Amino acid sequence: MQGYNKYYPPEYDGTSSLNKLAGKHSLGNRARKLNQGILTVRFELPFDIVCLSCLRFVTQGTRYNAEKKKVGAYYSTPIFSFRMKCHLCGGKPTAAAIAKEAEAGIDPESVRSREYVIEIRTDPQRTRYIIIEGARRSKNDGTNGGADLEDEEFEERRGVLRIxxxxxxxxxxxxxxxxxxxxxxxxxxxxxxxxxxxxxxxxxxxxxxxxxxxxxxxxxxxxxxxxxxxxxxxxxxxxxxKINVADELSWKISKITQFKNRQAVKTKKTGLVGLRDSLKGRKALQ
Structure with missing residues (x-):
């Protein structure tokens, strides 16, 4: 909250900031959950995903206002979680998603009352991002791993032991x-x-x-x-x-060229003088 062209109340003594006086945070509404360790940031999808709520394709680079929170650490590197809702459905399951869950034997009413939230976490151990819930990686991702990598991640979360x-x-x-x-x-x-x-x-x-x-x-x-x-x-x-020899040779060539040019000019002038004398002699004879 900047103090330019703002109203200064009588109790303001200039020793504290205007944010503290107004009871606001410098980050504004982004820090409304800061007491829970959550900061709202602008998050960009690192790969193509498919939302499990509406089964729609969301391309890489789509930006969301995500809730960023530290959920752990790998040695000294923190692990961050980014939670957001799909901008196409708002986290509310569509009929296609309900039908697909019903095929898997899940009660449609429980699916209808569920609120889907996409959660993506950093994985510093393998220097990548992983999807925790609410979405899956697209098979047409084009990156190394694709859907097979996502299936492996789901197996790891289920506790399947792998080599x-x-x-x-x-x-x-x-x-x-x-x-x-x-x-x-x-x-x-x-x-x-x-x-x-x-x-x-x-x-x-x-x-x-x-x-x-x-x-x-x-x-x-x-x-x-x-x-x-x-x-x-x-x-x-x-x-x-080599440079000196080339410079000397170019200098000699330029001198020879200048001499030849001067000789040509002299020859031309001599010819013109002879022509003028001959013309004068003809006029005198006439």
Whole structure:
């Protein structure tokens, strides 16, 4: 609340802000739930979604006035939750959504009385956003993962145990078949530990090779820097000599061109003088 062209009440002494005097927050209506840890912000959808209330497609980049709240932390990085209502239905389920829930065996009356709120949270562990409720990612998202990624997130929230993503990304199909499906088997755990140790040894060996190669190239940085500077100085001198030769050659060519031009002008003037004398001699004979 700025104090320009505003009414100053008699009790205002100038020591406090006008916001404090009026009992308002500097962020205005956005901070009405600040006592609950909620701040209204402008949130932009990070990907395409489908609202579960109206089953309509909402494109990436659509902006909402969302309620931002800290709901946890991953190490020292806070996890924020953004809650908003769909601008197409206002969170009220449509007939299509009610019919779809009825097919799944849910009472239509409970669906009709429900208020859908889209909640999206940050996932600093995987540097992405995840949908908690009220919507799902579109299959036509075009981003890496799409609907399959969303299905995995729903399975994680239901408590389904999955194998580590790093293990899935490996090309060791035998290891996957050995561990997949029996994560609680002690033998599978031992085999997984052995596979991890083998990977660790191979990676450590590769790191040592890279370190030795780097040390062989840059073990003495002063000597390497000296050689580079010496080579650069030689290149600079040779390039400067080439520039000087080119400048001298261009200067000679320009002088020759100027001389030829002067000779042409002199020849032309001499011809004109001879023509004038011949014309004068003809007039004298006449």
């Amino acid at each position: 580590d993503r790093l293990l899935h990304d490996t090309n060791d199909s035998v290891a996957l078949e050995t561990v997949k499906g029996v994560p609680d088997d002690p033998f599978a755990q031992v085999e997984k530990a052995e596979i991890d140790q083998t990977k660790k040894r191979s990676r450590n060996q590769r790191i040592e090779e890279l370190y030795e190669d780097s040390m062989s190239r840059w073990g003495n940085p002063y000597e390497k820097n000296q050689l580079l500077r010496k080579r650069f100085r030689g290149q600079g001198k040779s390039e400067q000599e």
